[in-house]
Amino acid sequence: MDNIRILDKEFKLFITEEQIQETVREMALRMNQELKGKKVFLIGILNGCFMFVSDLVRNLDFDCTITFLKLASYQGTSSTGKVKRLIGLNEDIKDQTVVILEDIVDTGTTLDFIQKQLKGYEPAEIKVATLLYKPEACRQDVPLDYVGMEIPDDFVVGYGLDYNGFGRNLRQIYTVIE
Numbered sequence: 001m002d003n004i005r006i007l008d009k010e011f012k013l014f015i016t017e018e019q020i021q022e023t024v025r026e027m028a029l030r031m032n033q034e035l036k037g038k039k040v041f042l043i044g045i046l047n048g049c050f051m052f053v054s055d056l057v058r059n060l061d062f063d064c065t066i067t068f069l070k071l072a073s074y075q076g077t078s079s080t081g082k083v084k085r086l087i088g089l090n091e092d093i094k095d096q097t098v099v100i101l102e103d104i105v106d107t108g109t110t111l112d113f114i115q116k117q118l119k120g121y122e123p124a125e126i127k128v129a130t131l132l133y134k135p136e137a138c139r140q141d142v143p144l145d146y147v148g149m150e151i152p153d154d155f156v157v158g159y160g161l162d163y164n165g166f167g168r169n170l171r172q173i174y175t176v177i178e
């Protein structure tokens, strides 16, 4: 199916299942080479990363633990309104090699926030792996160690990424038709 409809929007096929799987395998290969011999703490950022993490880790052959964190927004008392916080980190990551696993880096704001939060736990190093990266949209200076694909600044769904909660189950990635 090349074109799909989700709620009020039309999307067209952008990245096939085969291309995604090949990209994930290549990322895993590089990670295997560079992280071999280290004990690695993998942290997936929910919700969008779940398919990526599940495919990636099956191709990793170094010692690693895997956990997931979620970024929760709640209404703050300050005038800025929304306040974000990271929830779900119960493990001790002090002096460990941490790899953040993201589905997509867009403006980079989320990743920047997560990195700053995690630095407070004093890991030995923090690396970042993202399946998709929108260089034209990125406003933050966030170093990305493993990038699957660079994509244009258009809205995409599928393979974990949603449009208003729908589309996460799609095996391919679709881009919005304006």
Ligand code: 5GP
Binding pocket: 048, 104, 105, 106, 107, 108, 109, 110, 111, 154, 155, 156, 157, 161, 162, 163
């Ligand atoms: P940021 O702009 O902070 O880098 O990205 C914030 C979050 O927005 C991402 O983690 C992802 O959940 C969501 N996001 C950014 N771009 C897209 C997109 O093209 N499609 C979907 N479904 N979500 C996106």
